[in-house]
Amino acid sequence: MxxxxxxxxxxxxxxxxxxxxxxxxxxxxxxxxxxxxxxxxxxxxxxxxxxxxxxxxxxxxxxxxxxxxxxxxxxxxxxxxxxxxxxxxxxxxEQPENFIKPPPMVFETNFGRLYQGDCMALMHHMENDSVDMIFADPPFNLKKIYPSGVNDDLHDEQYLEWCERWAAECVRLLKPGGSLFLWNIPKWNTQISAYLNARLTFRHWIAVDIKYTLPISGRLYPSHYALLYYCKGEKPKAFHPDRLPMEICPVCKADLRDYGGYKDKMNPRGVNLADVWTDITPVRHSKYKKRKGANELSIKLMDRIVEMASDEGDLIFDPFGGSGTTYVVAEIKRRRWIGIELGPVEDILSRFEEISVEADLIEKIRHNYNCLFTADNLSVRREQGLWTCESVRQTGGNRH
Ligand SMILES: C[S@@+](CC[C@H](N)C(=O)[O-])C[C@H]1O[C@@H](n2cnc3c(N)ncnc32)[C@H](O)[C@@H]1O
CATH class of the missing domain: 1.10.260 (434 Repressor (Amino-terminal Domain))
Structure with missing residues (x-):
């Protein structure tokens, strides 16, 4: 059109x-x-x-x-x-207030509720300032076929108008101090950010290094998703980003970067989380992919976001359920959650039946955070005589 x-x-x-x-x-x-x-x-x-x-x-x-x-x-x-x-x-x-039927609830756990239907209808029935964190991963208008049959081939203006409508509801629902994350391709997030900048406080444009198409002739190779991060009001109520291990050579375990040379100044709890995330791999392996052909997000990505911007007991809302990654992570991390999906929800339900598999995966991922070297890498570095946090402190800590 x-x-x-x-x-x-x-x-x-x-x-x-x-x-x-x-x-x-x-x-x-x-x-x-x-x-x-x-x-x-x-x-x-x-x-x-x-x-x-x-x-x-x-x-x-x-x-x-x-x-x-x-x-x-x-x-x-x-x-x-x-x-x-x-x-x-x-x-x-100004539009007349029409009666909008609330979508039916189709699944409930100790922490969350899943609805089936249009997220706009659900949000209409949710209260102002009621949610601590929102994560939204809408269709990207890239002509994809979704099981819900949603039209993913709108004119740019129509797509952006729709995005503004649900984004406006997200802004309304967020509690003061609450955080909003929008996952999309840069083309759309540059436009949606213009809308949000006037309503929320911009925190970060996080570039998540994942290739999402084949190279396109005459263009740079699109290699990052834009994760927009906003909060309502001056600063977020919850902010505890993970610290990551230092990047080292996967084969010989030697340093890949020179962090200014002052190794004794490196925090033993790891490197500050940056606004470029290079360690999130797309979900391709069938063992972890829950929905065939769907845009299922990595559990590692969602774990990092939930950990950074919410606390146990907080309420998380995701208006675009898909395979339910947000809901599964929220449940595992003991956050309350509200979810909705327009299309079939069977994949979400079966994911909850095997939630312990994903809980184990999260535990494994988190085992490697908040330390400068993972336990395995640390023992190899010791064997190879490479520096460690203790060794630099013993030697007075200056340049090696
Ligand atoms: C990109 S996928 C989300 C994937 C999800 N983050 C995951 O990790 O599985 C977008 C989903 O939003 C759903 N959707 C589209 N429009 C919707 C609407 N108005 N209300 C609720 N869900 C909608 C689509 O059916 C699709 O499953």
């Missing part, structure tokens, strides 16, 4: 197949470029903008307003005329 704010702003009838060509001939801009402005809702600039505006009689600011491409100057002017503008647009933006 194509979008037509740009053409409509110029008074072009999008149903007229030749109208764009006529405009292209008149302004001397290739029709392909005009279509790009239209389809991606990108404001023309430079000579193109001058030619389009002078020929159409539409001023640049009118074009910007009609395309919804607002700079700070326009926003400032809109703000100072807010009352008059609201009178003009009230009917378009």
């Amino acid at each position: 194509s979008h037509s704010d740009f053409f409509e702003a110029l008074g072009i009838n999008v149903k007229d197949k030749f109208a764009a060509k006529r405009l292209a001939d008149a302004v001397g801009i290739p029709v392909q470029r005009l279509r790009h402005y239209n389809d991606s809702n990108t404001l023309p600039s430079g000579g193109d903008l001058d030619r389009i505006c002078s020929l159409s009689g539409v001023s640049p600011y009118e074009l910007m307003l009609k395309m919804g491409v607002l700079d700070r100057r326009i926003l400032k002017a809109l703000r100072s005329n807010a009352t008059e503008i609201l009178d003009l647009i009230r009917d378009d933006i």
